[in-house]
Amino acid sequence: MPNFSVSTDNFTVRPVRQDEVVAPQKMGRGPDLSYMTLPDGPRQFNQRAAVGGAAAAVFSQAAAALNEHSVSVWLRKWLQAHEAKIGQVLLQHGHSAFALQVNYAVANSFGNQMFLSRDIYLLGTAPSAKEIGTILTPDVMFGPKADAVPNYATKFKYAYLVGERR
Template identity: 60%
Template sequence: MPNFSVQSDKLLVRPVQQSDIEPVNGMKRGPDLRYMTLQDGPRQFNDRMQRGGAVAAAVQYAATSLNEASVSVWVRKWLQAHEVEIQEKMLKEGHGAFVLQVNYAVGNSFGTQVFMARDIYLLGTIPMTTDAKQILTPEKMFGPSVDAIPNKATKYHYAYLIGQRR
C-alpha cells in the first residue's frame, strides 16, 4: 500500500487507524487467511532460482516501489493545491481536522503492480482527529457503493485519511 502519511506547507495527513473508527457489529467469521503463511512449493522455488530471476525480481521491486511512490506524490500535490480550500472550510466550521477519501486502482503489467491515481474527495471537517467516527461510519467505509466495473486485472482501492494543521 502506498505511504499516505504526507504533508504540505500547512497541513499533514495520515491513514485512518483502527482506533479512529467504530468497530463493525455485523461481521461474523471472516475468511481463513492461513494459506498466506504456507511456504512455497518446489515449483515456485525453482522458478525463482532460474538464471536471471534475481535480477528480474530486483527490477520488478524497483518498478513497483517507484510506481507506489507516485501515488504518495500525487496525494501530496493534491493536498498542496487544495490546502487553502480545506483551511477555509475548517475555519468556517471552527474545526481543526478533516477527512479525505483517496481512490486509486492497482493493476498488473507484466507482473509488476501498477498504481493508478483516480480521485481524492474531501469528505468533511471534524473538530479533532479523534472525532473521525462522525464521518467514517461503518456504512460509509464498509457499506455498498456504486463504482465502475474494472477489467479482471484491475482492482479499485479506497484509502481514508485524517488530516490536521501542522
C-alpha cells in the same frame, strides 16, 4: 499499499487508525494453514525455479516501489492545490481535523502492479482527529460504492485519511 503519510506547509495527512473508527462486524475464521504440512514434491521445484528469477524480481520490486511512490506525490500535489479550500472549510466550522477519501486503481502490467490515481474527496471536518469517527462511519468506509466496472486485471481501491493542521 502506497504511503499516504504526507505533509505540506499547513497540513499533515495520515491513514486513519483502527482506534479512531467503529469496527465492522467480524466475518468468521481465518485462513487454513494445513498446506504447510504437505509432503515434499512440486512445491520444492517451484521454489528452486523462483530462486532462478531473483534478478527479475528485484527489478520488478523496484519498478513497483517507484510507481507506488507516484501516488504519494499525487496526494501531496492535490493537498497543496486545495489547501486554501480545506483551510476555509475548517475555519467555517471551527474544526481542526478533516477526512479524505482517496480513490486509486491497482492494475497488472506484465507482472508488475501499477498504481493509478483516480480521485480525492474531502468527506468532512471534525473538531479533532479523535472525533473523526463521526465522519468515517462503517457505512462510509465499508458500505456499497457506486463505481465503474473495471476489467479483470484492474481493482479499484479506497483509502481513508485523516488530516490535521500543522
